[in-house]
Amino acid sequence: MKILVAIKRVVDYNVRVQVKPDGSGVATDGVKMSINPFDEIAIEEALRIKEQGKADEVVVVTIGNSDSQQQLRTAMAMGADRAVLVETDSAVQPLQAAQVLLKIIEEEQPGLVITGKQAIDDDNNQTPQMLATLWNRPQATFASQVEFTGDNKLNVTREVDAGLETIQVELPAVVSTDLRLNEPRFVKLPDIMKAKRKPLETKVLADVAPDLQGQMIEVLSHEAPQPRSKGVMVESVDELINILKDKGLVG
Amino acid sequence: MPHIFNRRDLTFQLYEVLNLEKLCNNSLYRDHHTDDFEQLIDLVERMAEELFQPHAAKVDANEPTFKEGQVEIIPEVKKALDAFIESGLPAASFSYSEGGMQLPYAVTQAMAFIFAAANVSTSAYPLLSLGVANLLSACGSDEQKQKFLKPLIEGRYFGTMCLSETQAGSSLADIKTQAVPQSDGSYLITGNKMWISGGEHNLSENIIHMVLAKIPGGDAGVKGISLFIVPKFMVDDAGSLGARNDVVLAGLNHKMGYRGTVNTVLNFGENEGAVGYLVGEAGKGLSYMFHMMNEARIAVGLGATALAYTGYLHALDYATDRKQGRPLNQKDPSSPMVPIIEHTDVKRMLIQQKSYAEGGLALGLYCAQLVDQQRIAISEGQMKAAKAHELLLDILTPIAKSWPSEYGLKANEQAIQVHGGYGYTRDYPVERFYRDNRLNHIHEGTKGIQGLDLLGRKVTQFEGQSTQLLIQAIQATLAEVKDPALQPMAADLASHLQLIIATTQGMQAQIPNKGIDAYLANASLYLDAFGHVVVAWMWLQQAHTAVTAMSEAVNDTDRQFYQGKIKTCQYFFRYELPNIKPALELLAEMDTTCMDFDLGLF
Numbered sequence: 001m002k003i004l005v006a007i008k009r010v011v012d013y014n015v016r017v018q019v020k021p022d023g024s025g026v027a028t029d030g031v032k033m034s035i036n037p038f039d040e041i042a043i044e045e046a047l048r049i050k051e052q053g054k055a056d057e058v059v060v061v062t063i064g065n066s067d068s069q070q071q072l073r074t075a076m077a078m079g080a081d082r083a084v085l086v087e088t089d090s091a092v093q094p095l096q097a098a099q100v101l102l103k104i105i106e107e108e109q110p111g112l113v114i115t116g117k118q119a120i121d122d123d124n125n126q127t128p129q130m131l132a133t134l135w136n137r138p139q140a141t142f143a144s145q146v147e148f149t150g151d152n153k154l155n156v157t158r159e160v161d162a163g164l165e166t167i168q169v170e171l172p173a174v175v176s177t178d179l180r181l182n183e184p185r186f187v188k189l190p191d192i193m194k195a196k197r198k199p200l201e202t203k204v205l206a207d208v209a210p211d212l213q214g215q216m217i218e219v220l221s222h223e224a225p226q227p228r229s230k231g232v233m234v235e236s237v238d239e240l241i242n243i244l245k246d247k248g249l250v251g
Numbered sequence: 252m253p254h255i256f257n258r259r260d261l262t263f264q265l266y267e268v269l270n271l272e273k274l275c276n277n278s279l280y281r282d283h284h285t286d287d288f289e290q291l292i293d294l295v296e297r298m299a300e301e302l303f304q305p306h307a308a309k310v311d312a313n314e315p316t317f318k319e320g321q322v323e324i325i326p327e328v329k330k331a332l333d334a335f336i337e338s339g340l341p342a343a344s345f346s347y348s349e350g351g352m353q354l355p356y357a358v359t360q361a362m363a364f365i366f367a368a369a370n371v372s373t374s375a376y377p378l379l380s381l382g383v384a385n386l387l388s389a390c391g392s393d394e395q396k397q398k399f400l401k402p403l404i405e406g407r408y409f410g411t412m413c414l415s416e417t418q419a420g421s422s423l424a425d426i427k428t429q430a431v432p433q434s435d436g437s438y439l440i441t442g443n444k445m446w447i448s449g450g451e452h453n454l455s456e457n458i459i460h461m462v463l464a465k466i467p468g469g470d471a472g473v474k475g476i477s478l479f480i481v482p483k484f485m486v487d488d489a490g491s492l493g494a495r496n497d498v499v500l501a502g503l504n505h506k507m508g509y510r511g512t513v514n515t516v517l518n519f520g521e522n523e524g525a526v527g528y529l530v531g532e533a534g535k536g537l538s539y540m541f542h543m544m545n546e547a548r549i550a551v552g553l554g555a556t557a558l559a560y561t562g563y564l565h566a567l568d569y570a571t572d573r574k575q576g577r578p579l580n581q582k583d584p585s586s587p588m589v590p591i592i593e594h595t596d597v598k599r600m601l602i603q604q605k606s607y608a609e610g611g612l613a614l615g616l617y618c619a620q621l622v623d624q625q626r627i628a629i630s631e632g633q634m635k636a637a638k639a640h641e642l643l644l645d646i647l648t649p650i651a652k653s654w655p656s657e658y659g660l661k662a663n664e665q666a667i668q669v670h671g672g673y674g675y676t677r678d679y680p681v682e683r684f685y686r687d688n689r690l691n692h693i694h695e696g697t698k699g700i701q702g703l704d705l706l707g708r709k710v711t712q713f714e715g716q717s718t719q720l721l722i723q724a725i726q727a728t729l730a731e732v733k734d735p736a737l738q739p740m741a742a743d744l745a746s747h748l749q750l751i752i753a754t755t756q757g758m759q760a761q762i763p764n765k766g767i768d769a770y771l772a773n774a775s776l777y778l779d780a781f782g783h784v785v786v787a788w789m790w791l792q793q794a795h796t797a798v799t800a801m802s803e804a805v806n807d808t809d810r811q812f813y814q815g816k817i818k819t820c821q822y823f824f825r826y827e828l829p830n831i832k833p834a835l836e837l838l839a840e841m842d843t844t845c846m847d848f849d850l851g852l853f
């Protein structure tokens with residue numbers, strides 16, 4: 001079985017992001033970029049499944065500019081066998097990303113697709129769901145545990161508001177990862193070197209998916225969140241209620 | 252936030268100031284690309300944050316203990332080191348033929364810098380072992396390399412350097428440990444070694460002690476010293492571990508800092524005699540050690556810088572958060588207090604730390620990159636160029652070791668000061684950094700010894716060739732600096748350089764009259780002053796790079812970063828560099844106040 005892992009290059013989670021002065025987006029020039037942390041978990045899960053002998057190839061794919069090769073190389077240094085870059089200079093949104101990934105799925109015919117549950121740049125949490133819908137295959141999102149049942153099915157434990165829920169999906173399927181699924185490995189130095197020799201195929205987005213459907217969401221402007229104003233300590237419940245009333249928050 | 256180091260600054264120093272990508276243009280490093288370096292640094296950064304830094308305070312509070320002849324170390328240390336080894340990091344700088352990754356020395360030093368900033372005690376084990384591996388790689392026989400170097404590079408064995416004895420620290424000529432030749436070509440070693448870092452533990456399969464000892468009947472003094480490999484466990488030809496060698500842990504030293512790095516007193520050959528193997532030729536032990544000295548001393552200096560750096564980042568963070576007092580012109584007591592970073596005195600302490608930490612990093616990486624230039628020249632058969640790099644390194648290494656040890660410690664002192672009373676408690680890491688950093692003036696040659704090395708040997712060696720090469724290198728930078736804003740600093744550097752050269756020449760001229768004792772009487776002051784000139788040069792280089800890059804900076808963060816470099820350079824030239832003048836006056840006069848101070852007067 002082949003596993004396809006979709007990853008995204010994002011501003012590193014340690015970086016304090018800054019909005020560009022003209023409000024057109026978040027500054028990324030000269031900023032440290034990394035694999036989206038949820039996607040790193042997705043790669044790790046795919047590698048573990050392969051190491052258990054349940055898959056024989058792990059392919060990583062990303063949609064992005066040529067700098068995204070760095071993240072694909074890192075994924076291959078972790079252990080992925082090969083990589084596909086669907087190159088585009090403009091940012092894609094979930095619906096477009098799902099359509100592009102579907103094309104790659106049609107080409108690669110994976111038995112399982114794993115993605116992060118969301119990318120920490122836009123926090124959309126939509127691509128895996130849209131992808132499963134377009135592909136017309138089952139989805140298991142927010143996975144914290146993945147188990148093969150032997151009859152071409154997966155038992156997936158999901159992190160939901162009420163706690164944990166276990167569902168069964170038939171393969172091929174889309175799984176999106178949550179934080180507790182695993183702890184991604186450290187890459188090994190020799191594997192960094194080996195990864196340079198692993199195949200990385202670049203395709204142009206317009207060739208892969210010439211007829212993208214659906215509207216793009218138009219972003220009007222970006223703004224940094226207002227700093228949270230300082231709270232006040234109240235002495236009593238009555239005082240609290242009065243304040244809430246003053247602010248019109250309770251009747 | 253971990254506050255271990257500043258990735259933006261490291262990137263600046265490696266690629267913008269040193270243009271490290273150029274190293275990949277030659278045969279030695281042509282398999283590499285800056286992307287590999289960045290991936291390596293990604294890995295190191297994550298490992299330092301997740302596995303090294305989190306137990307740094309714990310291992311300081313719970314130092315290794317001695318129980319029934321064994322050393323117990325908290326398990327977090329082994330967990331971190333196992334990950335380090337599994338990732339193949341010990342092999343980073345070794346050649347392909349030795350099973351290494353042949354990465355540039357500058358990159359592996361950047362890696363060591365990050366680990367030291369995260370947790371200096373835990374990272375000391377593998378870094379010390381790398382020193383041992385370097386020594387074996389340079390001086391060991393093929394058989395010794397097969398048996399001992401390979402597992403060191405694989406990280407299965409750790410190593411120690413056993414030079415010091417109780418009665419012989421700075422004065423290694425006076426060691427007493429003996430090595431008696433045996434009929435099978437090996438030696439039996441007997442003697443006691445003091446201060447041995449990593450001398451006993453269960454962190455690795457085996458420990459390889461590199462021991463200095465004297466063969467009976469040999470020369471007195473340093474020419475009678477030979478170097479021996481003494482394994483903790485015997486190793487057979489197939490590489491399997493055998494019986495325990497006669498190396499016994501006699502006790503532990505309880506230190507001020509570096510507490511996680513177990514420091515031992517070792518008895519060799521108390522019972523049947525410890526088996527040792529001669530490295531290279533008899534009588535050359537100390538010269539083999541000195542062969543590795545340049546690299547070892549650069550590494551010590553970078554360690555001192557690492558502690559200064561992390562201390563600075565912690566102080567910066569604290570000063571941004573801690574609110575105390577009001578602006579001087581704010582008379583309203585009900586107005587909010589301001590973060591202490593807004594008080595000029597606090598700002599000054601932070602800039603001072605920044606200038607020491609980033610200046611020290613520039614110096615360490617510059618020297619590391621010279622090691623690479625030297626290696627490249629050797630690999631291309633350009634022996635003249637290789638020699639020139641070596642001569643330049645020779646004069647820079649006492650400075651690369653001592654300057655960060657002196658000023659890095661001062662930076663740590665200021666980091667404590669910025670924290671006020673909190674800095675004086677163990678709730679904050681800055682007092683630990685200070686304690687850790689205090690070692691760096693003591694080991695690998697004390698400050699006094701470094702001063703003697705610089706003034707007594709390096710500035711005059713080979714008819715002053717090392718000095719000439721340094722002058723040329725500084726002048727090359729001066730010739731490049733065209734920006735009007737930097738001109739006053741360039742002129743200042745030129746005049747201070749001139750001053751120190753004139754002082755040195757003047758002192759040499761007085762030797763026939765006043766004697767060599769008087770010439771060397773203030774060598775430590777000379778070392779500090781010379782160091783300040785070299786670091787001023789490092790700052791000018793950084794400012795020059797920043798000015799050039801500024802015009803192409805794409806965002807405010809970058810512009811501020813470069814501006815910070817230029818302003819810190821200005822600080823260094825206004826507040827620091829002029830301070831060397833009084834010392835240079837004493838030196839120029841060959842002042843003998845201390846030398847002539849009669850012992851009875853104390």
Ligand SMILES: Cc1cc2nc3c(=O)[nH]c(=O)nc-3n(C[C@H](O)[C@H](O)[C@H](O)COP(=O)(O)OP(=O)(O)OC[C@H]3O[C@@H](n4cnc5c(N)ncnc54)[C@H](O)[C@@H]3O)c2cc1C
Nearest residue numbers: 412413414415419420421446447448693694695697699700
């Ligand atoms: C934490 C720690 C770890 C260490 N690890 C190791 C290790 O792994 N292996 C190892 O072999 N050693 C190790 N050492 C030993 C270290 O290298 C010695 O402590 C150092 O060389 C100084 O020797 P000493 O302590 O005997 O001091 P001394 O040599 O007695 O020096 C005392 C003072 O006298 C000064 N002095 C001595 N001689 C002269 C002179 N000729 N001219 C001017 N001034 C002089 C020194 O500068 C110093 O200020 C370690 C030490 C420490 C504290």
